[in-house]
Amino acid sequence: MVRSNPQRRAALVDAAIEVLAREGARGLTFRSVDAEAAVPPGTASNYFANRDELLTQAGARVYERLVPDEQTLAEQRAAGRDRETYARLMRDLVGRVSGFRSGYLALLELRLESTRRPALRAILTERVRADLDANIGYHLESGLPGDATSVELLYLALNWLIVEQLTLPDVLSPAERERLVTAAVERIVRE
Amino acid sequence: MVRSNPQRRAALVDAAIEVLAREGARGLTFRSVDAEAAVPPGTASNYFANRDELLTQAGARVYERLVPDEQTLAEQRAAGRDRETYARLMRDLVGRVSGFRSGYLALLELRLESTRRPALRAILTERVRADLDANIGYHLESGLPGDATSVELLYLALNWLIVEQLTLPDVLSPAERERLVTAAVERIVRE
Numbered sequence: 001m002v003r004s005n006p007q008r009r010a011a012l013v014d015a016a017i018e019v020l021a022r023e024g025a026r027g028l029t030f031r032s033v034d035a036e037a038a039v040p041p042g043t044a045s046n047y048f049a050n051r052d053e054l055l056t057q058a059g060a061r062v063y064e065r066l067v068p069d070e071q072t073l074a075e076q077r078a079a080g081r082d083r084e085t086y087a088r089l090m091r092d093l094v095g096r097v098s099g100f101r102s103g104y105l106a107l108l109e110l111r112l113e114s115t116r117r118p119a120l121r122a123i124l125t126e127r128v129r130a131d132l133d134a135n136i137g138y139h140l141e142s143g144l145p146g147d148a149t150s151v152e153l154l155y156l157a158l159n160w161l162i163v164e165q166l167t168l169p170d171v172l173s174p175a176e177r178e179r180l181v182t183a184a185v186e187r188i189v190r191e
Numbered sequence: 192m193v194r195s196n197p198q199r200r201a202a203l204v205d206a207a208i209e210v211l212a213r214e215g216a217r218g219l220t221f222r223s224v225d226a227e228a229a230v231p232p233g234t235a236s237n238y239f240a241n242r243d244e245l246l247t248q249a250g251a252r253v254y255e256r257l258v259p260d261e262q263t264l265a266e267q268r269a270a271g272r273d274r275e276t277y278a279r280l281m282r283d284l285v286g287r288v289s290g291f292r293s294g295y296l297a298l299l300e301l302r303l304e305s306t307r308r309p310a311l312r313a314i315l316t317e318r319v320r321a322d323l324d325a326n327i328g329y330h331l332e333s334g335l336p337g338d339a340t341s342v343e344l345l346y347l348a349l350n351w352l353i354v355e356q357l358t359l360p361d362v363l364s365p366a367e368r369e370r371l372v373t374a375a376v377e378r379i380v381r382e
Contacts, residue, residue: 026214105306112300156371160348171316183344187340
């Protein structure tokens with residue numbers, strides 16, 4: 001019987017994110033998730049049919065946790081519509097995403113694991129594509145400068161900037177990273 | 192005693208790259224490398240002092256194998272110096288790097304492993320920074336349009352494009368990826 005206490009389930013998925021980031025996809029087992037969540041052995045296996053389901057839900061949960069809160073959204077709505085504002089919003093975005101270090105690293109682990117698991121790859125592909133489309137749609141409605149291509153190019157550049165920051169943080173200094181986000185918006189976004 | 196047959200050593204390092212890409216950093220053991228290289232058990236442990244040395248050499252070897260051959264370099268030297276040529280060179284570069292699929296995936300595994308291993312992180316940081324500096328230096332001497340910032344921004348955008356292609360190849364179609372490389376050069380590179 002699959003259990004359905006939603007708080008317990010969310011805590012297990014959050015624990016899976018931490019295990020993924022720390023131990024890699026290969027370190028993720030029901031047992032390691034039980035230990036991370038400090039619940040009795042056997043708990044995770046009552047909540048998830050199999051390991052793939054746990055991997056998939058961990059990925060979905062990272063996206064969920066990265067959705068900006070109401071205050072951030074209100075600030076975005078109230079902000080200007082010039083390129084300088086856009087650059088500031090992108091610097092904030094990079095800070096917010098890289099601030100959820102374990103979540104982003106878990107997503108990278110899931111991407112690598114998906115090269116070995118077609119079912120996981122299909123689900124992640126759908127999620128990433130939907131996220132990119134939502135970003136494009138949101139952007140085009142926002143009144144901020146830039147077309148769909150500029151959203152895609154920023155998506156590419158900022159993702160690798162976050163990879164760099166989280167995996168090899170001394171390749172670029174914080175000041176260099178900030179300068180590059182600003183330069184990316186200035187060059188990629190046409191008014 | 193550490194053995195020194197250079198062909199044998201290179202074959203073991205190449206085998207380590209394949210194991211890293213296929214099994215992840217956690218799957219890399221002397222035993223798995225011996226099996227991948229089809230050599231007697233115990234061979235890898237005669238060539239490398241420890242697992243960290245093998246990881247480090249695998250990373251260095253990927254960079255080595257990504258250096259363009261003489262023919263490619265000659266074509267680059269003979270090519271035009273306009274933005275259209277630059278875009279073509281970047282499309283070729285993405286094709287060449289993503290064509291060494293196991294090498295690029297191995298580097299991603301090493302980046303994630305380096306979040307757990309400070310010694311590996313230090314060595315990779317130096318290697319990646321040196322590579323970026325070399326790219327900037329080479330570019331500024333080449334006579335191609337664009338400044339150091341444009342090289343850095345292309346480095347960011349094209350790396351994530353390759354991650355996307357190798358991990359979730361259906362998020363962007365081949366035609367979309369090609370269009371994005373061209374657009375990246377057009378927008379980021381100022382003549």
